Amino acid sequence: MDINALTHKAKVGFKVTFENDSSIVAAAPGRVNLIGEHIDYCDGFVLPFALAQNIVIAAAPNDTSIARFASDQGDEIVEIDLTGDILESSPKWANYPRGVMQYFREETGCSLTGFDAYITSNVPAGGGLSSSAAFELAVATLLEELTKKTLGTKEKALLSQKAEHHYAHVPCGIMDQFASAFGEENHLVLIDCQISEPHLVPFENPDLTVIVANTCVSHELSDGGYASRRQNTEDGLKIIGKETWRDVSMDDVEAAKEEMGDVIFRRSRHVVSEIQRVKDAVMALEAQAFDALGSYMYASHDSLRDDFNVSCEELDIMVDIAKSIGKGGGVIGSRMTGGGFGGSTVTLCESSNADAIIATLHQQYKTRTGITPEIFTSRPSQGARILEGAPRAAQVVPPSPELDPIG
Ligand code: GLA
Numbered sequence: 001m002d003i004n005a006l007t008h009k010a011k012v013g014f015k016v017t018f019e020n021d022s023s024i025v026a027a028a029p030g031r032v033n034l035i036g037e038h039i040d041y042c043d044g045f046v047l048p049f050a051l052a053q054n055i056v057i058a059a060a061p062n063d064t065s066i067a068r069f070a071s072d073q074g075d076e077i078v079e080i081d082l083t084g085d086i087l088e089s090s091p092k093w094a095n096y097p098r099g100v101m102q103y104f105r106e107e108t109g110c111s112l113t114g115f116d117a118y119i120t121s122n123v124p125a126g127g128g129l130s131s132s133a134a135f136e137l138a139v140a141t142l143l144e145e146l147t148k149k150t151l152g153t154k155e156k157a158l159l160s161q162k163a164e165h166h167y168a169h170v171p172c173g174i175m176d177q178f179a180s181a182f183g184e185e186n187h188l189v190l191i192d193c194q195i196s197e198p199h200l201v202p203f204e205n206p207d208l209t210v211i212v213a214n215t216c217v218s219h220e221l222s223d224g225g226y227a228s229r230r231q232n233t234e235d236g237l238k239i240i241g242k243e244t245w246r247d248v249s250m251d252d253v254e255a256a257k258e259e260m261g262d263v264i265f266r267r268s269r270h271v272v273s274e275i276q277r278v279k280d281a282v283m284a285l286e287a288q289a290f291d292a293l294g295s296y297m298y299a300s301h302d303s304l305r306d307d308f309n310v311s312c313e314e315l316d317i318m319v320d321i322a323k324s325i326g327k328g329g330g331v332i333g334s335r336m337t338g339g340g341f342g343g344s345t346v347t348l349c350e351s352s353n354a355d356a357i358i359a360t361l362h363q364q365y366k367t368r369t370g371i372t373p374e375i376f377t378s379r380p381s382q383g384a385r386i387l388e389g390a391p392r393a394a395q396v397v398p399p400s401p402e403l404d405p406i407g
Contacts, residue, residue, distance in 0.1 A: 001122050002052075003027065003052075003054060003056070003387070006027075006054060006056045006120050006121075006122055007025055007027075007056055007058070007387055007388075009056075009072065009120045010022070010025060010056045010057060010058035010072075010118055010119070010120040011025065011058045011118075013058070013070070013071075013072055013118040013120060014058040014059070014060070014070075014116070014117075014118035017070045017077065017116075017118055018060075018062075018068070018070075018116040018118070020060060020062075020116070021060065022058035022059055022060045022116075022118070022388075023059070023060040023061070023388075023390045024058070024059045024060065024142060024145050024146065024386065024388060024389060024390050025056060025057070025058050025059075025386070025387040025388040026056070026057045026059070026138050026139075026141040026142035026145060026384070026385070026386055026387065027054045027055065027056045027057070027138060027141075027384070027385055027386075027387050028054060028055055028133075028134045028135070028136075028137035028138035028141060028180050028181075028383070028384035028385075029050040029051045029052070029053060029054045029055075029123070029134055029179075029180055029183055029381055029382070029383060029384070030050075030051045030053050030054070030055075030123035030124075030129040030130045030131055030133070030134045030180070031048045031049065031050055031051060031129065031130045031133065031134075031175070031176055031179035031180055031183070032048060032049065032051055032129060032210065032212050032337050032338075032344070032346050032378060033046060033047065033048040033175065033179075033337045033338060033346065034047045034048065034049065034188060034210070034281070034297070034337075034346060034348070035047050035274075035277060035278050035281045035296060035297055035300050035335070036048075036175075036274060036275075036277075036278040036281075036300075037274060037300060037304055037308075037310075037335075037336070037337070037338070037340070038229060038233075038270065038271075038274070038304070038308055038310065038339075038340075039173075039193070039245070039271055039274050039275055039278075040172075040173025040174055040175040040191065040193045041171070041172070041173035041193070041230050041233070042193070042233050042237075042245040042271045042275070043193055043194035043244045043245050043246050044193055044194075044245060044246075044271065044274065044275040044278065045190060045191065045192055045193065045275060045278040045279060045282075046173075046175045046190075046191050046193060046278065047188050047189075047190050047191075047201070047278055047281060047282065048175055048176075048178075048179040048188070048189055048191070049179065049183060049187065049188045049189060049203065049210075049380035049381075050179050050180055050182075050183020050184075050189070050380060050381050050382065050383050051123065051129065051212070051378045051381060052378050052379055052381040053121075053122045053123045053124075053129070053376075053378065054121070054122065054123065054134065054138075055119060055120070055121040055123055055131065055134040055135050055138045056119070056120050056121070056138070056387070057117050057118065057119050057120075057138050057139065057142050058117070058118045058120075059115050059116060059117040059118070059142055059146070060115060060116055061113060061114065061115050061146065062114045062115055062116045063113075063114065064113075064114035065081065065082050065083050065113060065114050066079050066080065066081055066082065066114045067079070067080045067082055067097070067101065067112070067114060067115055067116075067117065068080075068114075068115075068116045068117070069094055069097060069117050069118075069119065070116075070117070070118050070119070071118065071119035071120070071121075072118075072119070072120045072121075073119075076091065078091060078094040080094065080097070080098060080101070082101070082111075082112045082113070082114060085102065086098045086099075086101050086102040086105075088167055092168075093135075095167040095168055096132060096135045096136050096139065096163060096164075096167065096168065097117075097135070097139045098163075098167055099136070099162070099163025099164070099166060099167030099168070100136050100139040100140050100143070100159065100160060100163045101139070101143065102163075102167075103159045103162050103163055104140060104143045104147075104151075104159060107151070107155070107159055108147070108149045108151065110147045110149045112143065112146070112147065113146075115142075115146055117139075117142065119135070119138075121134070121135075124214050124344075124374055126218045126342075126343070127214040127216075127343055127344050127374070128214075128218075128336075128337060128338030128339055128340070128342065128343020128344045129212065129214070129337075129338065129343070129344055130176035130179070130180060130338070132164060132168060132170075132176075133160060133164070133176035133177045133179070133180045134180050136160035136163050136164060136177065136180075137156065137157070137160050137177060137180040137181055137383075137384040138384060140156045140159060140160055140384070141156070141384045141385065141386060144156070144386075145386050145389055145390060146390070153181050153182055153383075154178075154181075154196065156181055156384070157174065157177040157178050157180070157181035157182070158174070158177070158196075160177045160180075160181070161174055161177045164176075164177070170226060170227075171226070171227050171230055172226070173193060174191065174193060174196055175191060175193070178191050178196075178198055179191075179383075180383055180384055181383050181384050182198040182200075182383050183380065183381060183382060183383035184200055184380070184382060184383065185379075185380060185381055185382055186202060186203060186204035186379070186380055187200040187201060187202055187203060187204075187380050188200070188201040188203045188285075188380060189201075190278075190282060194244060194246050201282065201285065203285070203380050205288075206351060207350060207351050207352075208290075208332070208348060208349075208350070208351060209348075209349050209350070209351040209354040209377050210346060210347070210348055210349075210377060210378055210379070211346070211347040211348075211349060211354060211357060211358060211361070211375060211376070211377055212337075212344050212345075212346060212347075212375070212376055212377070212378055213318050213322075213344055213345045213346075213347065213361050213365070213373055213374075213375045214343065214344045214373055214374040214375070215312075215314040215315055215317075215318055215342060215343065215344065215345070215365070215369075215371065215373055216371050216372065216373055216374055217312065217314045217342040217371065218341065218342035218343060219312050219341045219342050225310065225340075225341050226339050229267065229308060229310060232263065232264055232267040233245075233267055233268070233271055235260075235264050236253075236256075236260060236264045236265075236267055236268035236271070237268075239256050239259050239260050239264065240252050240253065240256050240268070245271050245272070245275065246275070248268075248271075248272055249272070250269070250272050250273070252272075253265065253268045253269055253272055256268070266306070266307040266308070266309075267307065267308060269303075269307050270303045270304065270307040270308040273299075273303055273307075274300060274303060277296045277299060277300055277303075280292070280296055281293055281296045281297070284296065290332050290348075291327070291332070293332060293333060293348070294327075294331075294332040294333030294334075294348065295333065296333070297332075297333030297334060297335045297346075297348065298319075298323065298333055298334065298335065300335045301319050301334070301335035301336055304335070304336055304340060305336075308340075310336075310339065310340030310341060311336050311340055312340070312341055312342055313369075314342065314365075314369055314371065315336040315340070315342070315343070315345055317365060317368050317369060318334075318345045318361065318365055318373070319334045319335060319336065319345055321360065321361050321364045321365060321368075322334035322345070322347045322357070322361065325357055325360055325361075329353060329356070329357060329360070330349050330350035330352065330353025330354070330356070330357060331347060331348075331349050331353075331357060332347075332348040332349055332350070333347070333348050334346070334347040334348070347361075354377055358375050358376075358377070361373070361375055362375055
């Protein structure tokens with residue numbers, strides 16, 4: 001379903017649910033990460049892009065002090081009172097907009113008045129493709145339009161990350177929200193996570209295609225696997241005794257091996273090697289050295305599987321199939337993408353072979369696991385935006401005669 005069809009679905013859903021026409025449509029994309037995993041919270045570099053898959057919200061003010069959220073996922077309408085502090089509550093999915101609304105008010109000083117919102121999405125939920133960041137950014141963008149108060153893009157991404165930390169209790173880094181906020185067509189978003197700065201890297205070669213393969217499994221989701229990995233890296237850095245991972249060399253990690261013990265040592269080795277791989281991958285991309293780029297992607301997967309232990313059997317199988325298709329079949333590189341423990345892989349391939357590769361991934365994955373995967377191609381697309389806006393008050397006010405210096 002493309003963005004137009006998704007928008008249509010959101011507007012029709014809005015009308016049927018709230019018996020009114022929507023006046024605003026906001027959208028924000030999920031993301032896929034080409035390389036640089038589990039190092040956004042280690043001051044590393046990451047290289048995601050905004051997917052063509054989005055969360056789209058149709059909305060309109062409702063002249064009350066209540067925000068009502070409905071979606072195409074069920075008949076439930078969640079009502080959120082905007083008169084006092086907005087606290088966590090049930091259902092859980094509504095905690096994303098709760099957090100974003102609370103922080104939007106705090107940070108802009110704007111009060112919020114009531115509105116109705118209807119949500120549609122073609123970002124696979126639980127697919128490791130940041131549907132939650134897309135949801136946060138779509139809500140924040142909607143609030144900007146409703147209040148006519150525009151946040152800076154970075155401010156909006158950080159506000160969304162804060163909602164994820166405190167309302168969804170995932171101590172995530174900045175990658176997902178930055179990719180969803182800063183994404184541009186035909187560009188990767190290289191993020192320097194030490195200074196929280198995005199840098200757009202052109203990615204428009206029509207001969208290259210990115211395949212996203214959702215394994216359709218999610219293990220250990222918010223069971224603390226993510227938080228414990230983050231803690232491991234903090235412990236590792238403490239033992240090394242440096243301020244930031246950016247100043248840590250592999251020699252530093254080796255020197256601290258005894259004191260670290262096996263687990264922290266392997267986590268630390270992943271961080272240092274992955275930071276280097278992203279730098280190498282960006283150079284390979286610029287030099288169009290695709291074989292090298294592919295080898296960094298495979299090495300990233302191996303490190304996430306063996307040192308960081310965030311892969312799982314299904315992700316390994318999907319990467320293994322891509323690798324066995326290999327260069328001869330048009331595969332350049334493949335790896336797990338996102339937080340791990342299930343979710344998706346990202347495979348870079350030659351466009352002319354993409355259909356055949358998707359067919360093979362699909363068929364062999366199903367044979368080996370018994371699970372039907374969800375596989376699609378995507379291109380770097382635009383970040384969070386308003387697709388249809390509320391009419392603005394006239395901006396140009398003619399000067400009054402008495403203030404006119406010429407008159
Ligand atoms: C999740 C988090 C990100 C990042 C990735 C792993 O998607 O939200 O901040 O840490 O995992 O790279």
